[in-house]
Structures are given as C-alpha cells and as structure tokens.
Amino acid sequence: MRRDAGLDLVKWLAMLSMLLDHLRYLWPDTYGLFVVGRLAFPLFCLGIAANVARTRPGELFSEGNARYLGWLMAFSLLSELPYRLLSPESATLNVMPTLLLGLMVAWGVHHGERTSLLLAAATVLIATLLHQQLMYGVLGVLLPAAFVQGLKGLRWWWLPAALAALANGRNRWFAELGLVADTLASFAMACVAALLGLYLLHRALPLKIWPVGRWGYLFYPGHLLALHVLRSAMP
16 A cells, blocks of 8 residues: 555654653653644544545444554553553553544544444443543543545544544643643644644645654554653753
C-alpha cells in the first residue's frame, strides 16, 4: 500500500507534541509544554481512524485487523509499568487502553454491519464502566470513531474537534487550575489538533516524510522509560 505523507506527518506531530508535553516531568513549571501537548491525543486518534478508513467496509474479521488489535493490546500492557514509574500519582491507566477501545468503536462506525455495531456498543459500555480509569475517559474512546466520520467530509469536522476539546477536560491539570488562560488555550489546542490533522489528510502533500512503521509502538513506552531514567539521574 502506498505511503501517505500526510498520515506520517500526523504521526510525527503526535509523537513530538507528546514528548514535549512529557518533558514537564523533568521541568514541572513549564506549563506551556502542557498546552502544546494537547495536540498529541487527537492526532493519535486520527491516525487510528485513518488506518480504519483505509480498510474495506464489511471485512471486520481480517488478518490485518487482528494484527492491529494485537499490537495495541500488547503495548497497552507493556506501557503500564513505564507509565507508572514516570507518573505514580496518576489515577488512570496509560493512554494505550483508551486507543485500543477507540479502535474497536471506530471499526463499528466504519463497517456499519450488525456484528461491528454490537462490538462498538459493547466497547462503549465497557468504556463507560471504566470511565474513571481510562485516560480521557469515554469521550476519548469515542474520538477515533468521530474522526472516521470526519474523514468522510468537511461537514463532519466539527464532531472530532468538539470531542477532542471535551475529552481533554478530564485532565487533572484542569481541575487544579480552573478556567484560566492556560486551560482555555489547551482546549483550543485540542480543537486545532483535530482540524489541522484532518486538513493534512485531505491534502496531497508534496513532501517526503520518514515513514512511521511498527517501531512507532515502541516510542510510547520507550520515551516514558527514558524520561524516568533521566529524572532519577537529576540532582
């Protein structure tokens, strides 16, 4: 399958903004990095939606889908220890389980058949029950499906943009700071992330972007572990 430069650029922006956000674990006073970090989750969700949208509707039980699900399940487990080492006070799981459940809901929207819709409904029920434990909660689980709709045309772009902003409202930083300039900027950044990502995927970019392959799965637990080691070594 031909590489999509726009999709690779979306993945790079997601990883870079996530890394910048997590540098706060080394320098806690850098609130501006938190704002930049609001780009990451919507762009990761868009990446999932784009991969789902490229598959043929009606072919839910495919080898490719099983492999995709397996990778997300494996890294949901592998990422928890590095995440807990870096953020032991967190009340939620790492972000991968949210993306995993989001993939399953996105399949339901994309395939639109009875089995996939039942799978999506069951997944939303599970996400609702696990709302407090999931990073970004049930709204975060719904975001990849919203992006699947957004990829169908401009008239749907408002949906992932709104959900991206609302999902960010569960972050404990918002509860601590309230509605101040930084938090309002964070909501706006999440909304911009959704719109920017959709724009990039709807453009034929005349660029050669270094592809993000399966090694991208390792970036999440790898950078968490590296930041933990660096913080432990700091005086």
